[in-house]
Amino acid sequence: MKTRLVLLFALVMTCLPAARLHGEAPPVVELSEPAIDQALAAVYPALVNLSVVRERFVEGRAVRSLVAGSGVIMTPEGHLLTNHHVAAGAVRVRATLSSGEQVEAVVVAHDPPSDLSVLRLCDPGRRRFSPAVFGDSEALAVGEPVLALGNPFVLASSVTRGIVSNPRRVFTDRAGSEILDPEGAGGATGVLAPWIQHDALILPGSSGGPLVDLAGRVVGINELGGEGFGFAIPAHVAAEVLAQVLTYGEVRRAWTGLTLLPAERRGRADGTLVAAVAPESPAAAAGLRAGDLLLRVGETPTGARFFEEVPPIYRALAALPRGEPVAVTWEREGKEYRAELMPMPLETAQGREGELRKLGVTVQEITGPMLRKRRLATRDGLLVTGVRPASPAARARPRIEIGDQLVAAAGHPVSGIASLRQRLGQVTGDSLLVELRRGGESILSAVSFAERAENVWGGELPRAWLGVRTQVLGPEIGTTLGVAEGGGFRITEVLPATAAARAGLEPGDLLLALDGQPFRSRRPEEAGDLRQEIAAREIGSRIRLDVQRGGVAREVEVELEAEPRDPADLPRRREERLELVVRDLTRFDRLRLRLGPEATGALVVEVASGGWADLAGVRGDDLIVAFDRQPVTDAEAFLRAAAAPCELAACTRELLVERSGQTQILCVETIPEGGVPCGD
């Protein structure tokens, strides 16, 4: 569903102005204000707005971004439902309650097949929350009035109203539909139940919010929308997911390996057409084949004549007790067959992913569906999903590549992300041998962690300079200033405390000759000539400049000094946790950034996109002057301050920066070691 979802959202974004102009909701049902008030009174206290820090894995590293969504509290203990596409990859969640209060929340379980996630509000005070209650989504009829609550465009809690357009909506297309992806390997989310289509306005940010009836009961969880369409996951699916999570801490489903199509395709009104059977699946073991017509599971008929009727069959199959044989009956070429099928646990389509920063890769646990989809030979180890450029993995010989299975490190089999991370943390030497499975091959790769910093010492060779900025004297300006003949330079700025300043050169001075040799520079592209001429002289030597000031010619002697160090040659210090690079301030920086001569601090020269610093809005050229209220005087001081463990429970660090002439506070959030505490 992901691609389609993105597509719809993109449509919303582009069509928004038009929708504002012409998108008047059709006045189908006259809702009385008291009815709405009553419904809202019941559900509004349970509405939450979610601000999620999402971690994705891009080019071998974890990249974080902020996502907004909605949710609805369903238990007094603070369990809330939202969309999986809101909470996926969440490393930090902040929930804003209807009262405006902000509370941390943690993920309890994700259920990608239903596009639902269950979160829990953190509550150190063990207070009771006001939950909403489920309504009967199966009883919804076309035309029934509904309200959609949520956080569209992050506009805080909003309510929109509409009617049910179609209580059983299935996305179909020429290739079949979402129902052809029962394992959700392609991100399908409409497999288990048809959606409720309604016309209450749904926008990005509404995702995960409740769709309620006029009694304020939750009949659906809004999932996506656009162009006047809204789609919600029916409450009965959501209730089932929540109940399982509360009981088991996860959603347990059965896997048969069957992909189904409506019987209509075969001109039949009974049974369901088997579109595909996954290899080595329970259905395959039972003898089912593509083209069979599934008639019964146990003694229950499995009739799905139309698309809309297929999801309930999937749901029934998913609800089979795992590991308990069940009789299945099917028809093939006019003959009826019956066999026992042993349902297996349904695994998640995508295994957990994580970053191994020391190695410079992102890896994913390999699940059954991945094994089948990627046609991997074995399930060993972890799948490499990204390699960070210039990382030890990228430099390994041979290099570690995307799609490799990392099966062993330092001779130990790799079993999981956490244990491998721990093992890597224990590596003390400069190198490590890892074993990779690539296709049918087993490859040994030598990874080197050797420091790369020692190959550089010193930067540009010093050269002589004057300490002025100039413009070239073209004929146009020259004529006006009375030096039509020769070329030369006009001083536009004398940098403070330089040889030029000491020699008394002033802005507006015209430089016409160097040691008696008239300058020939007249064209804009010859602006660099002066620098070249000066740079060719020795540091400490004296030069004589023919200067014209206010129409009067004079000679100025200057003792050349070394050009100050290029700031880019200064040591750069990387703060690994916040992912930013700082260096000390130079005289050039003070001039360029118009900082006072007394300014001190750590200058930000690089902010990794998607790092914690980036998320907090830290930018290049910010001058960090304090960290958690400790003054920062240089790069080293910043690193020291940042290395101190965070004391606040939520680990929010306060950065004071100078930017564009004003001092401002930036709050940098990270995750404390061991995760966000949740008042347990």
Place this chain on the structure above:
Amino acid sequence: MWRLMVLFLLLLPAGFAGAESPPSDLEAPALAQLLERNAPAVVTVRARLRSLVRFGGDQQENEQAVEARGVMVSPRGLVLLSNSYLSATRLVELYRSMGAPEDFTAQTIPAELRVVVAGSDRELPAVLVASDADLDLAFVQLDPVPEEPFSAVDFTSAGPLTVGRPIAVVSRLGSSFDAAPYLETARLAGRITRPREAWLLDGPLTAVGLPAFGFDGRPLGILTTVLSPSGSTLGQKEGYEPLAIGLPQRRENQPIGLFLVPAARVRVAIDAALARVAERARTTDAATNGEMPSEADRNRDAGGS
């Protein structure tokens, strides 16, 4: 458009093209001797470069392996090579001259430097000690300093520069072709004084960063790149060879040319680099601390004159 070129050029591998303008038979014995005498000083430098390219708020980090030829200029292991193999400075200048915005920067940091000396397969560790972006020179020092002195080219005994004078350049093939030494010849064809003194050559040479000798065996200077300050082309004498960081392959109408920088100017840079090496020897404790970028774009910070 230039953005595309940046991406494209950064990925270009170094190439190789043969030399031309063969000398007459009479000169052959002298040239053979010149090659034999100077080839040992021509070494192979291998580097792994981390590059950071930024423009329009985007940032790309990459790492690439580079193999370049350099020349030993001190028996104590100081190697001179074209800065363009290790630094993106020329590239940035080139794109600036082609209209790249001010926020386009490219920085390269050698993550690993090794030198392979003639007659040995060993890769000796080295450190980038200095660069001169204007002259397009970089200096790499073997670290630790070798016990035994190496064969080196001495720039103090330079020969005179005159138009028409034939020159020979000593270079080496890549390791994939046995690192075989070879000779290229040309003549000094003219002289420019802006942006600095440099000599034009009448043959399309490949040996960027390597010394040119008179046929009498005396060094005359180093072949390096010169960028036209206006960004316009050089007229008839276009053509230069690929530089590792991705300077364009030989192509018509490019504002960079391969010129000879006189030995006198090179010597000043060598002396400054040797001073750096001596300074480094004194402060080795401080050197191991922290990450130091080798070489950076000479950005607008240093815009003063």
